[in-house]
Amino acid sequence: MSKAALALLTVVALLLVVQIIDRWREPAQLQAVMNASERAASAQERMLQELKAMRHELARRSATASNDAAVEPLSPADKRDDKRDGKPRLGANFLLPYDRTHVHPAWFGGTIREFNVTPKGFNPIVENSADANEALGLVNDSLCTSHPATPQLWSESLAESVVVSDDWKTYTFRLRPGVVWQRPNCAKQKEFAWLDRDVPLTSADFAFYVEMVQNPEVECPQLKSYYDDLERIETPDDRTIVLHWKKKVFTSMSFSFGMSPLPRHIYAFSRDGSPIAAKAIGTVFNKHWFDDLGGIAGVGGYTLDVNESDKLVRFRRNPTYWGATYHFDAMEWDAEVKLPDPQLVAFKNGQVHSLTLQPAQWKSQIVDGGESRFARPDPKDPKAGRTGELGWEKVKGNSYSYIGWNLRRAIFADKRTRQALACAMPKQRLIDEIWFGLGRPQIGPVHLDNPYFNSEIKDFAYDPTRAKALLSESGWRDSDNDGWLDREIDGKRVPLRITLKFLANRPTWEAGLLVYRDELKRLGVDLRTETYEWKEMLRIYEEKDFDAVVGGWQLGSLEPDFVQVWNSASADEPRSSNHVGFRNARVDELSLRLRESFEPETRMPIIKEIQAIIFEDQPYLFFMSTGSVFVWQNRGAPAKDRWLAGVAEGLDAYHPLFNRSPLLWHFVRE
């Protein structure tokens, strides 16, 4: 074949390839056009709904101003008075009025993006994952809420009032009127047209929630245990909920106030809109058609707009929301980028607005100046990170890590041994050098920034001399001169050899434990470490198959409860949280008494005493209160996007454990 013919053939082949690719792309382009027109139609509908909501609000305000009788007057109990201070008490409504002070309409707009995973599902009862709960927090509301500045005080949300009576066993809530369920996305489909209507929120939705949690066929073991003590729920009318608890227990407060409604008009019905038989509803609920569609419906400030697995989850502002949302029109979770390094690169490229750095990234990017857009740290100024184009700030996490000793093993029988192991741990040095200062030494089971923290407890300082003395006092000697301590236990010579098990792929812990092992070696203690994957670690915890484990606790509320982790009754339970087998009659007595105490003045001394006992006993080597570095697009972000403001104000104004709440965040452009 001549060269000219070959060249002609090549050109023809290339043109053919281009044509094929063009045809191949056409369906996707057509689909994109259809999606765009659907979005335009939805946007139009949303605008109409927003106009409707604005009209309703104007009517409400003018009716209030002219004392219109159509507006329901406030009952005497609801009138503002000093007693509505947010602190729970008996006999009167104490809820703070709903707070809208953070809302500035001039700041509305934009889409905020962050990294997150695609939730496996959105069923509020069956799904028990952190990301599902985060999504539900955006889409749904609870009876009461609290402000991040004052997390211990309760304020109105779906409930306008609550009266607690009968010695903390009866909670009577009055629901806010006019709250309407969001229409789920599937309602736009012909098959689910029966869902395309406004359904008001009523007390029946809360009753349905309790009914499902307590249904023996519904698979929610953790939730069930919390509602075991709930005797019954009554709904005398559409706006009144009465919860009756079997006994006076402190946890009844958080579970009553934090209860969210469950859309009965969806979950109690089959796909075709026919009601599900009462006998079958428990079984069907575990694998409900609505969950299979990836549906979520709530009464909250945002609705689920897009849910593409491993790609993107988007929430859009609910135009008919009764309350005050964040300033963003939409919030996106980027689920495509999974590893820390690619996430950091994506953040630097302006593809997300905030991120939490790993310790090694903090060191390389900020401390060592690897990224010039971060301001360099200033030991004298903890807020130095706010001046850079990419803002950063060290923040506190509501969690701590520990090394747990298996108290069933004879080598740990004497608490002086455990105290010695604590004295041998150079906590601060490890935090400074291995965790690069991102954390503080943890002292006991209560977080350092919790108001109930017992500051009188003194940590076991790094003191090898004292450690040696304690080991000697508890009977450990090197009787055979092999360099390792040993002791006679039940007639046998037992070396002080500890196998410490922890989760694989944690390089900071691997490095830290190397140091600790050397420290213990000098004292004659043989520490060996083993790593395991998560599933195997779960088995190790559950079967107590360890000498020692590395663990951590995420602490939720600021109100400590010690029964779950420290109660003697659960020391031998297979899946209990008391996996080290801690037993102490005094702690048991105090922790049960604590559950029956409601006033802070009564609770404080009990909690402090419990902390002192546990810390002295050292069932854990309490290691570190976790910290991290929060980074955000501070100014001068790439042209397409705007940068975040309001972050610093939140960091200053809110409680240190809740100061990353996006209530004050908004976009500005230079």
Added chain:
Amino acid sequence: MWSYAFRRLLWMIPTFLGILVINFAVLRMQGLSLTDTIASGMGKGDGERKAESASQAIETWLGRFHRTGNDLPALINLRGFTTSDGVRGRLLAAERGPQVDEAKRSRAELEDLWLQGPLLVEPLLAVLKDDGAARLHGPASMALSLCAYRPLLPEDAYLLAPAEQDRIRVRNERLKQLRIAYRNDREQGFITADPEAARKRDALIALLHADAFEFSRSSRRWSAIVSETGFVDFAHRLFTGRLYSETRKALAFDVIAERWSVTAWLNLLSILIAWAVSIPLGVWSARRAGSFADRAVTGLLFSLWSIPSFFVATVLLHHFCTQDASGAAWFPNRGLSSPDSLWLSTPAYLADLAWHAALPLFCLTYGSFTSLSRYLRANVQEQLASDYVRSARAKGVSEDVVVWSHATRNSMVTMITLGAGLLAELFGGFVFVEYVFSIPGLGMLTLEAAKQMDAPLMMAATVVSVGLLLVGILIADLLYAVADPRIRSRYV
């Protein structure tokens, strides 16, 4: 040639099935067994509450495992051959003795019996009817109530008539109510502790007699050996496309359909690039064997080969994909196309694709340059030293023709072999590149499914990966026949 291709295709089937069996067996070995799951969930409360929670746990988990076929034995089901004597023996083995460790062992024995399913109803019923085995009636009734238990799944609400659902529900409830209370005493073994034991026994026998046909084993036991196994259940779901991913809330193959082409295309391109670079490089090196240039290139290639692709990918990401102050970067940091690439013209779209795929393809291919080019270099050198090449040179054939048309062509069989092996490596190594460059492909999907313990999705993704691999090997086998007439004549 066609018959050769057809024979190769037929050989794929048993290979594929064998890999499927191994995969399934490995997955089942690693997964929690029903007994483990229930044991770890039991133990709450004490006494009656403990027994109640145990029973509740079993019923809950039976339903869940029934959905995935995990309540069945993995590969062979011999439960239909258990005799009443066998059952009796197992019940007696579960009876406690005076030793301290007996509690754990006997509980495990009993729990294992509880989970045997409907094929054990007949022998258990025989034990229950035996007046001489009165002390075993308690544990037998417990085991019967669970073996005859038929979990009602959510889809049954649509598949079964309401009357049938009610019948099953009522029977399940009756089975629970007719359990004869007993204790497993450390000193005395099984002790019946139920004043209504006789009535419950008669009622249970009558209840199960009414459904005798459902539990009859005579016609079923032989077919059940293979048909009622976890593997067959899984294979049935696989080949009818009914494998359902709990984590994605979609059919597994629908999820994979979005992603497999990404992995397949990138792997194909990687192989083509690897060959396109390695072949000329290998031939060039062979023609200059021993020279300084050859040694320098060899050193460079081995240095590249020794650097792990995950490390290279991360370094490239940081240095070439991070935008500077002006917002510019050499390459994009994620994905295979820009967000607005759908509306680009085709040449621009292809350029955008090439721009996105450049770094991932480099990470995938650089390691294979070394092995492919060095193998080819050795083979070409060997060919260049052979008699026929000397003859060709003596006849006046040009050096280029000698090298390319003769020596290189005869060396290509090795390249095809290596290419097929490369395909397998690429499927494994692609996971790292997908993660670092955030490419939504099959590798990442498989790993995510493994982390979330989504067995159906993992199996489906593995099946697709294995299928693609086998197709690649088939293509390699066919190319052998094309490249080497000796192979063609041997098999055709």
